[in-house]
Amino acid sequence: MNILAHAYLSGPDEGLIIGNFIADFIKGNPAHPRHGLSPEIQRGIWLHRQIDQFTDHHPIIEEMRIVVRPRCHKYAGPAIDVFLDHFLARRFSEIANQSLADFVSGFYDFLKSHRNQLPDAARRMAGYMMQHDWLLNYQFLEGIDRSLKGMARRTAFPSNLDTAIEDLKDNYTSFGAYFDRFFPELEQEVWIFRATHPPVR
Numbered sequence: 001m002n003i004l005a006h007a008y009l010s011g012p013d014e015g016l017i018i019g020n021f022i023a024d025f026i027k028g029n030p031a032h033p034r035h036g037l038s039p040e041i042q043r044g045i046w047l048h049r050q051i052d053q054f055t056d057h058h059p060i061i062e063e064m065r066i067v068v069r070p071r072c073h074k075y076a077g078p079a080i081d082v083f084l085d086h087f088l089a090r091r092f093s094e095i096a097n098q099s100l101a102d103f104v105s106g107f108y109d110f111l112k113s114h115r116n117q118l119p120d121a122a123r124r125m126a127g128y129m130m131q132h133d134w135l136l137n138y139q140f141l142e143g144i145d146r147s148l149k150g151m152a153r154r155t156a157f158p159s160n161l162d163t164a165i166e167d168l169k170d171n172y173t174s175f176g177a178y179f180d181r182f183f184p185e186l187e188q189e190v191w192i193f194r195a196t197h198p199p200v201r
Contacts, residue, residue, distance in 0.1 A: 001055050002085035004135050007107050009190045019044015022122040039200040054189045060182045068167045075159040083168050087179035089139035104135045
C-alpha cells in the first residue's frame with residue numbers, strides 16, 4: 001500500500017500516523033536508541049511493516065503483480081501499491097465515511113503541526129507531497145500517472161513505471177474488483193494488530 005492507505009489505516013492515533021509515515025526512512029530496529037523514537041512512534045513503524053508484509057504476500061496482490069510484471073519486472077510491486085491507493089481514493093467516502101478532501105486536508109495539517117518529529121528526508125517528502133497535493137490527486141488517472149513517472153525518475157534501474165498507467169487503464173475493472181476483495185482483509189489485519197499491540201501507557 002502507498003501513502004494514502006498507510007495514513008488512513010493509522011488514524012486517529014497520532015503515534016501510529018507519525019510512525020507509519022516515517023517508516024520507510026527508519027532502517028533496522030525502530031527501538032534502537034540511535035533513532036530516538038518514542039514507543040508510540042515505534043508502534044506506527046511496526047504497523048507500517050505489518051501492512052507491507054501482509055500486502056506483499058497476499059495472493060490477490062500477486063494476481064495483480066502477474067499482470068504488471070511483464071512491463072515493470074521487479075517494480076511491479078511499487079506500481080500496484082500506487083494503483084491500490086487510486087482505488088482507495090476513488091472509494092474513500094464509502095470506506096471512511098468522510099470525504100477524501102477533508103481527510104487529506106486534516107492529514108496535511110497534522111504533518112505540518114508535527115514536522116519536528118519527522119526525519120529530514122520524511123519532512124522533505126511531506127513538503128513535496130503537500131505542494132503537489134499527491135493524495136487528493138490519487139483519485140485521478142492523471143495524478144497516478146504523475147506519481148508513477150516521478151517514481152520512474154528515482155529508480156536505480158529501468159522500471160517502465162512511466163508507462164505503467166497503461167496496465168491500470170487496460171485492467172481497470174478487474175483491478176478495482178481485486179481492491180474490493182483485498183482491502184477489507186487488510187483492514188481486518190490492522191484491527192488485529194491494534195488489538196494485539198495496544199498503545200503504550
